[in-house]
Amino acid sequence: MLDIDIQLRLGRFEREVRIVEDARVLALTGPSGAGKTSVLNAIAGLARPARGRIAIDERVLFDSAARIDVPTHRRRIGYVFQEPRLFPDRDVRANLSYGRHGARAGSTAFELDPVVALLGIGHLLARRPEHLSGGEAQRVAIGRALLSQPAILLFDEPLSALDQARREELIPWLQKVRDEVRLPMVYVSHTQDDVRRLADAVHVLA
Ligand SMILES: Nc1ncnc2c1ncn2[C@@H]1O[C@H](COP(=O)(O)OP(=O)(O)OP(=O)(O)O)[C@@H](O)[C@H]1O
Numbered sequence: 001m002l003d004i005d006i007q008l009r010l011g012r013f014e015r016e017v018r019i020v021e022d023a024r025v026l027a028l029t030g031p032s033g034a035g036k037t038s039v040l041n042a043i044a045g046l047a048r049p050a051r052g053r054i055a056i057d058e059r060v061l062f063d064s065a066a067r068i069d070v071p072t073h074r075r076r077i078g079y080v081f082q083e084p085r086l087f088p089d090r091d092v093r094a095n096l097s098y099g100r101h102g103a104r105a106g107s108t109a110f111e112l113d114p115v116v117a118l119l120g121i122g123h124l125l126a127r128r129p130e131h132l133s134g135g136e137a138q139r140v141a142i143g144r145a146l147l148s149q150p151a152i153l154l155f156d157e158p159l160s161a162l163d164q165a166r167r168e169e170l171i172p173w174l175q176k177v178r179d180e181v182r183l184p185m186v187y188v189s190h191t192q193d194d195v196r197r198l199a200d201a202v203h204v205l206a
Pocket of ligand 1: 010011012013030031032033034035036037038039190
């Protein structure tokens with residue numbers, strides 16, 4: 001359950017966002033500049049709303065009235081960006097291990113071997129990111145996010161930097177993650193096709 005009621009303020013951009021949603025996989029759509037990334041950043045604790053409240057499954061991450069602002073590293077957020085943002089000088093295995101740095105001790109819902117199997121990246125472990133296709137790199141980025149032991153996955157247009165063929169390749173992996181890890185997901189996109197294929201519900205930021 002995602003329960004968001006916030007006021008975003010970034011420079012001259014200002015808007016109220018209210019999202020109360022029970023669906024496990026929520027797509028956030030809307031035109032460029034509507035504030036989609038800003039909402040993800042507010043959930044992740046990377047941007048602080050001017051006021052309001054953010055809770056996930058009753059866990060309060062931010063509440064300006066109660067002076068609650070859980071630091072990013074304690075929010076248990078797995079964030080997948082438009083670009084994979086892997087370390088270029090480290091192989092895939094080292095990039096995946098990096099995800100574990102963000103994990104709290106003792107929480108091991110996601111272990112390396114099952115995550116590697118889930119994403120079909122076992123044959124890529126010794127490769128550097130420059131030798132990965134865009135879609136493979138995104139699968140590694142998703143693996144890294146899972147190994148940080150998140151309570152929710154945030155996706156910010158993970159297909160937008162890929163060409164059509166690579167998008168088609170990645171969508172079934174996203175569907176597999178959705179179906180097998182069973183975490184809440186917020187998926188930002190402005191293309192209808194992937195939203196229809198991935199999300200249970202859609203919230204439009206107009
Ligand atoms: N750090 C900032 N300072 C000032 N304005 C900002 C900042 N970050 C974002 N904005 C503005 O806030 C608005 C919302 O931006 P945001 O990136 O959240 O939109 P978006 O819906 O994700 O857009 P897109 O689909 O293009 O990624 C935009 O008008 C943007 O220019």
